[in-house]
Amino acid sequence: MNRKLIAYFFLLFAPFLFSSCAKHQKSVSAPESAPTSLKPSPKLSLSKQTEKMYGLKVVPEKKAYHGISNRDLFAFKNSAVKSPQKKKKVQLIQYGFKIFNNTPKEMGKKDVGDLLSCGSCHLKDGRAPFGASLVGVVNRYPRYSPRDKRVIGLRQRIEECFERSENGKEIPKTGKPMKALLAYFAFISRSAPSGTIGYGYGLKPFSLKGLKPNVKKGKLLFAANCSKCHGLNGQGGMDAKAGLFAPPLWGGRSFNTGAGFYKLKKVVPFIQANMPYGHGGTLTPEQAEEIASFLLSHPRPVFHP
Numbered sequence: 001m002n003r004k005l006i007a008y009f010f011l012l013f014a015p016f017l018f019s020s021c022a023k024h025q026k027s028v029s030a031p032e033s034a035p036t037s038l039k040p041s042p043k044l045s046l047s048k049q050t051e052k053m054y055g056l057k058v059v060p061e062k063k064a065y066h067g068i069s070n071r072d073l074f075a076f077k078n079s080a081v082k083s084p085q086k087k088k089k090v091q092l093i094q095y096g097f098k099i100f101n102n103t104p105k106e107m108g109k110k111d112v113g114d115l116l117s118c119g120s121c122h123l124k125d126g127r128a129p130f131g132a133s134l135v136g137v138v139n140r141y142p143r144y145s146p147r148d149k150r151v152i153g154l155r156q157r158i159e160e161c162f163e164r165s166e167n168g169k170e171i172p173k174t175g176k177p178m179k180a181l182l183a184y185f186a187f188i189s190r191s192a193p194s195g196t197i198g199y200g201y202g203l204k205p206f207s208l209k210g211l212k213p214n215v216k217k218g219k220l221l222f223a224a225n226c227s228k229c230h231g232l233n234g235q236g237g238m239d240a241k242a243g244l245f246a247p248p249l250w251g252g253r254s255f256n257t258g259a260g261f262y263k264l265k266k267v268v269p270f271i272q273a274n275m276p277y278g279h280g281g282t283l284t285p286e287q288a289e290e291i292a293s294f295l296l297s298h299p300r301p302v303f304h305p
């Protein structure tokens with residue numbers, strides 16, 4: 001897309017974007033049950049199941065993910081924006097995008113203790129349906145957190161991914177990186193008005209009922225389906241040709257025992273819907289659970305609250 005056009009679209013969205021952020025902070029939604037506790041009903045469409053899970057209306061896929069891609073945004077040169085105020089906003093979103101996709105490098109070892117970026121799990125810049133999509137995340141907070149047993153805001157929830165999934169530390173709540181991530185989340189939520197979330201928000205509705213973890217079978221399946229990119233020892237690896245980094249799945253440089261993915265009910269739907277990378281949906285739920293139980297049978301950093 002032509003850069004001027006991108007600038008034009010962005011400026012069109014910017015006022016909506018930033019005004020919506022403050023508005024959303026006010027509403028407190030009711031406690032919700034953990035998504036995967038829902039038994040998928042073959043009678044309900046995926047959108048309806050997501051609506052039931054989160055208690056928010058689902059914006060259809062085409063609408064939720066339309067508009068300038070994040071890659072366009074990143075390539076966008078600020079010289080096209082005349083107003084210094086708007087320039088600052090664009091720069092903040094761009095910084096948020098950078099942190100999201102290159103977290104260890106942007107934040108440094110002080111804050112991040114593994115090799116994972118936010119985008120390692122929140123796939124395609126946080127915009128992949130059922131790849132832990134965050135389109136509309138600004139509409140979910142503040143809300144009651146069953147884990148914290150209190151109402152938390154989006155900043156607090158971001159901290160939790162830093163402490164657990166990033167195996168790192170809380171970052172300053174009012175610092176520039178936090179502001180940048182919030183601006184970035186408002187940006188990717190721009191097609192999801194208050195009270196809605198994007199199609200495929202979070203993880204795929206999934207039931208583990210009746211499945212039995214089988215580490216032995218998982219080991220064989222892992223070698224056949226995953227080790228090519230993530231390494232036989234789960235250490236991760238770089239595919240230079242594709243420019244893709246497959247992050248570690250266990251060991252000292254992976255997410256810690258406090259992370260959502262340390263639970264089968266979160267990591268199984270993720271694996272089934274998204275892995276092997278580029279071939280999501282090809283493993284059966286049984287195979288995904290066997291692989292996941294093998295993956296979680298290895299040591300990893302321990303979370304200290």
Ligand code: HEC
Pocket residue numbers: 035100103116117118119120121122132137140154157158161162165166181201202203255259260261266
């Ligand atoms: C190891 C994988 C992983 C990494 C890395 C990760 N997250 Fe998450 N994140 C998750 C999972 C799993 C959830 C819960 C999804 C669910 O329950 O549907 C989540 C949830 C969230 C939520 C709350 C979504 C909601 O609706 O409540 C936010 C916000 C978030 N992550 C931000 C981040 C940020 C920012 C980073 C990087 C600093 C990050 N995450 C890194 C796995 C990860």
Ligand code: HEC
Pocket residue numbers: 116119120121123124222225226227228229230244245246247248249255261267271275276277278283291292
């Ligand atoms: C073609 C390479 C490739 C294959 C094969 C592959 N992955 Fe991945 N995987 C990736 C990449 C790349 C990412 C990070 C995505 C990103 O950064 O956009 C990832 C991310 C992940 C994550 C979240 C991040 C983390 O480190 O915890 C998990 C879990 C995962 N893969 C599990 C698996 C499993 C299980 C298999 C086998 C069924 C598998 N992958 C097969 C490339 C691959």
